[in-house]
Amino acid sequence: MSENNNPGRILLSLTGWAPDVWLKQLAETAPHRKTVVEPEGESDPSIEYAVVWKPRPKALGKLPRLKAIFSVGAGVDHVFSDPDLPDVPIVRVVSPDLTARMSEYVVWQVLDHHRLGPRYRQQQLDRIWEEDRDQPAASEISVGIMGLGELGTDAALKLRCLGFKVSGWSRTAKNVEGVICHAGSEGLDPFLATSDIIVVLLPLTPDTREILNKDLFARMTKRGPLGAPILINAGRGGLQNEADILNALDTGQLSAVTLDVFQQEPLPADSPFWAHPKVTVTPHSAAASMPASLIGPMVAQMDAHDRGEPLTNLVDRKAGY
Amino acid sequence: MSENNNPGRILLSLTGWAPDVWLKQLAETAPHRKTVVEPEGESDPSIEYAVVWKPRPKALGKLPRLKAIFSVGAGVDHVFSDPDLPDVPIVRVVSPDLTARMSEYVVWQVLDHHRLGPRYRQQQLDRIWEEDRDQPAASEISVGIMGLGELGTDAALKLRCLGFKVSGWSRTAKNVEGVICHAGSEGLDPFLATSDIIVVLLPLTPDTREILNKDLFARMTKRGPLGAPILINAGRGGLQNEADILNALDTGQLSAVTLDVFQQEPLPADSPFWAHPKVTVTPHSAAASMPASLIGPMVAQMDAHDRGEPLTNLVDRKAGY
Numbered sequence: 001m002s003e004n005n006n007p008g009r010i011l012l013s014l015t016g017w018a019p020d021v022w023l024k025q026l027a028e029t030a031p032h033r034k035t036v037v038e039p040e041g042e043s044d045p046s047i048e049y050a051v052v053w054k055p056r057p058k059a060l061g062k063l064p065r066l067k068a069i070f071s072v073g074a075g076v077d078h079v080f081s082d083p084d085l086p087d088v089p090i091v092r093v094v095s096p097d098l099t100a101r102m103s104e105y106v107v108w109q110v111l112d113h114h115r116l117g118p119r120y121r122q123q124q125l126d127r128i129w130e131e132d133r134d135q136p137a138a139s140e141i142s143v144g145i146m147g148l149g150e151l152g153t154d155a156a157l158k159l160r161c162l163g164f165k166v167s168g169w170s171r172t173a174k175n176v177e178g179v180i181c182h183a184g185s186e187g188l189d190p191f192l193a194t195s196d197i198i199v200v201l202l203p204l205t206p207d208t209r210e211i212l213n214k215d216l217f218a219r220m221t222k223r224g225p226l227g228a229p230i231l232i233n234a235g236r237g238g239l240q241n242e243a244d245i246l247n248a249l250d251t252g253q254l255s256a257v258t259l260d261v262f263q264q265e266p267l268p269a270d271s272p273f274w275a276h277p278k279v280t281v282t283p284h285s286a287a288a289s290m291p292a293s294l295i296g297p298m299v300a301q302m303d304a305h306d307r308g309e310p311l312t313n314l315v316d317r318k319a320g321y
Numbered sequence: 322m323s324e325n326n327n328p329g330r331i332l333l334s335l336t337g338w339a340p341d342v343w344l345k346q347l348a349e350t351a352p353h354r355k356t357v358v359e360p361e362g363e364s365d366p367s368i369e370y371a372v373v374w375k376p377r378p379k380a381l382g383k384l385p386r387l388k389a390i391f392s393v394g395a396g397v398d399h400v401f402s403d404p405d406l407p408d409v410p411i412v413r414v415v416s417p418d419l420t421a422r423m424s425e426y427v428v429w430q431v432l433d434h435h436r437l438g439p440r441y442r443q444q445q446l447d448r449i450w451e452e453d454r455d456q457p458a459a460s461e462i463s464v465g466i467m468g469l470g471e472l473g474t475d476a477a478l479k480l481r482c483l484g485f486k487v488s489g490w491s492r493t494a495k496n497v498e499g500v501i502c503h504a505g506s507e508g509l510d511p512f513l514a515t516s517d518i519i520v521v522l523l524p525l526t527p528d529t530r531e532i533l534n535k536d537l538f539a540r541m542t543k544r545g546p547l548g549a550p551i552l553i554n555a556g557r558g559g560l561q562n563e564a565d566i567l568n569a570l571d572t573g574q575l576s577a578v579t580l581d582v583f584q585q586e587p588l589p590a591d592s593p594f595w596a597h598p599k600v601t602v603t604p605h606s607a608a609a610s611m612p613a614s615l616i617g618p619m620v621a622q623m624d625a626h627d628r629g630e631p632l633t634n635l636v637d638r639k640a641g642y
Contacts, residue, residue, distance in 0.1 A: 097458055100484045104459055107483060108432035115429050121442070124602045127595045129587035131606040137418055138425055161482040162428060163421045266450035274448045281445045285452040 007306060008048025011063065013038035014072070015054035022051070022072075025291035030299040049302050053289075054078040061086045068311060070298045072289045074098060074151060075236055076315050077204035090315040091301060097293035099154045105234055105286035106155040106199050107162060109258045112280070113197060113230045114141055114164075118256065136225035138163035144195030147202035147235065148174040148181065149321075151287075155199065167191055171207070171319075189219055196224040197232065203321030204236035213241040217248040228255040234286040237261040242273075249278045260286040328627060329369025332384065334359035335393070336375035343372070343393075346612035351620040370623050374610075375399040382407045389632060391619045393610045395419060395472060396557055397636050398525035411636040412622060418614035420475045426555055426607035427476040427520050428483060430579045431464055433601070434518060434551045435485075439577065457546035459484035465516030468523040468556065469495040469502065470642075472608075476520065488512055492528070492640075510540055517545040518553065524642030525557035534562040538569040549576040555607040558583040563594075570599045581607040 010026060010033050012019050019037045026035045034046075038059055041047050048067045050060055060066060061084035068089045071079055076092055079085065112118075116132055123130060143159050145152045148170040156166045156179045167180035169191040174181050182191040192198070198220065202208045212233065220229040231254050233240055242263055248254040258280040259273060265284055273279045305311055315321060331347060331354050333340050340358045347356045355367075359380055362368050369388045371381055381387060382405035389410045392400055397413055400406065433439075437453055444451060464480050466473045469491040477487045477500045488501035490512040495502050503512040513519070519541065523529045533554065541550040552575055554561055563584055569575040579601040580594060586605055594600045626632055636642060 097460075100460065101456075101458055104432060104436060104483060107428065108436050108438070111425060111429035111432065112438070115425060117429070117433070117438075120603050120606070121601075123604070124595060127590045129604045131604045131609065133609065135422075135606065135609055137422055137611075139418075139421065158482060161479060162425060269448045274445060280442075282441050283444065283450040283452045285441070285456065288452065288454065288456055290458075 007033050007303075008065065008067065009033060009041070009044065009046045010035040010302075011038055011041050011044075011047045011050045011060075012036070013050060013052045013055040013059060015056065017053055022291045022295070025295040026051075026299070029295045030302075033299070033302070051295075051298060052079060055082060057082045058084045060084075068302070068305065070301070071315075072294055074102075074287070074289075075203055076321060077236060077238065079315075080320060089311050090317070091298070091311055092313050092315050092321075093289065093294055093298075094150055094313045095289075095293050095297065098287050098289060099150050102151045102201070102234065102287035103155045103158045105260070105282075106201075106232065107158050109232050109234075109280065110143055110159060110164070110197055110199065111162070113232075113256055113258070114138065114226065118277075118280075134225070139165065140225055141165065141196045142167060142194055142222070142224070143197045143199060144169065144191055145179075146170075146191075146198060146200045148176060148179075149201070149203070152199075152201040155201065167195060192216065192219040193221045195220065195229060196222055196226050197230045200231070200233040200235045200239060202235050202239055204238045205320035207320070209238055210241045212239050212245065214244040214247065217244065217253045220253070226255065228252055230254065230256045230258075232258040234258075234260045237263045237265060246272060246276070249276065254278075256280070258282070260284055328354050328624070329386065329388065330354060330362070330365065330367045331356040331623075332359055332362050332365075332368045332371045332381075332387075333357070334371060334373045334376040334380060336377065338374055343612045343616070346616040347372075347620070350616045351623075354620070354623070372616075372619060373400060376403060378403045379405045381405075389623075389626065391622070392636075393615055395423075395608070395610075396524055397642060398557060398559065400636075401641060410632050411638070412619070412632055413634050413636050413642075414610065414615055414619075415471055415634045416610075416614050416618065419608050419610060420471050423472045423522070423555065423608035424476045424479045426581070426603075427522075427553065428479050430553050430555075430601070431480060431485070431518055431520065432483070434553075434577055434579070435459065435462055435547065439598075439601070455546070460486065461546055462486065462517045463488060463515055463543070463545070464518045464520060465490065465512055466500075467491075467512075467519060467521045469497060469500075470522070470524070473520075473522040476522065488515060513537065513540040514542045516541065516550060517543055517547050518551045521552070521554040521556045521560060523556050523560055525559045526641035528641070530559055531562045533560050533566065535565040535568065538565065538574045541574070547576065549573055551575065551577045551579075553579040555579075555581045558586060567593060567597070570597065575599075577601070579603070581605055 043062045051070045070091045142165040145168040148168040160178045169182045173183040256278045260282045364383045366385045371390045391412045463486040466489040469489040481499045490503045494504040577599045581603045
């Protein structure tokens, strides 16, 4: 109980997000802990936990008594980009709320392509009344999910619920009911060759950086009822080679893409993606991390750790996610 | 077996649809029956079954040995509009394929409003990168389904799968797991007052004609995270008072609508719906009746009926659906 009488402080280090609502939630959820907002708290020995999104490089390495880092995003590439990252456990956020939001986005965008949203919106603009009598059923469409972690698995099951055929690909073998699971480099070709719509929910690691490139697109050989494959990236912008995506759209290797993430965010105003007729752009809004649903479990983990219990949802440093 | 040695003919009477693909499917599925396309077969005593979409008025009443009418659409208002409709059983289509397609459409449009599709598309046009940090989760949104038949029930369950709160309203009491079911005139106000998004899958009958009118909109009092209620009509155009819908959008009583059906179809080029910023128009494409999935069960019913077995999925003439 000694720790709970004088629990360590929390450092909040968020780039690009206003800290106010996070601070408020921390104050309500963890009244027993003080939270300071970076750049406050530099080298502060009373800080034991950091809650971060794209933390300022080298800031975490200066905290002498840091016990663990909590990422408020599902991906942790924003943590590993710090060259002086201290050797403490990194906890990823696993939140039913965040997972459900991502699945909403995935199902929304899969359905928007499958049900010809772009075509019907253009027809509305042109005042044209013309139904596509060849509309396939979901049961005729294979959706392939790249990345079968918490997010990919949930999205796969919800797409199954809507009647789609679903397959998945992951680095290590997974088993998801009703989903054809491929794994490793030898599983990639059969996965790519059978998918009408490919949804990317991979972590960004040295192995996956720019994995969405011309070589991969050339292996997406399925030509189903929707034509050439459709790509949906709701993972990280760093996964995609953007010149290769534009080229694949222009040559017809891909028939359409939805991108929620980009190499550079915000997407620059002169990006060719904005006005491309085959591109749907959303502003990294697929699955927002909501303080109200994330802070409670984080503080519970800090308290449990102080009582000597193990941390859960730990990042594998070697795998990079 | 006597009937099967000389089975009755089929009359195909479709308005607005090319009969070719239906004829082909009938020839493949029912090689033992001859099919004639209206206006052929007038008063033909060898015709025992009619397969219809908006049949030509008075044509069915002239067939002396007609045993049953099969509607290729889920709604049967197009049959009842014939003033000389003969007094034979009317069979509605109940097809897992048709039901699944309608649920795809409903989930697609619910998600498109819930996930701010119109807003993000406008931002893409304007090259604006701005996430809505107040995006509610599906679990914070109540979707109300008007009409809990085959279609409404399936859509309700699939919306539940995505995490939405779902309620339903129907003329007679229903019970759907996980769905708050309201019924009858006394159930309408509590249903309307608690729904953020209202999906209309009602049959068109004298009781429901123009039920979507200003009186109903005034009773939609919920003001949730998405603002004023959103209306999605994938039932029949005759359910809606179109002037009242436009007025409700202009006054803010409704925040947006998706209409797949209209009083007049095709929607006239001068309709104000086409260019209205709060209206999504689709060309009666929510759930197409596909010959390949519908004809088989119809022919099976005809053969069973000839063997003396009862018809199923019969329309209740008094209720009108």
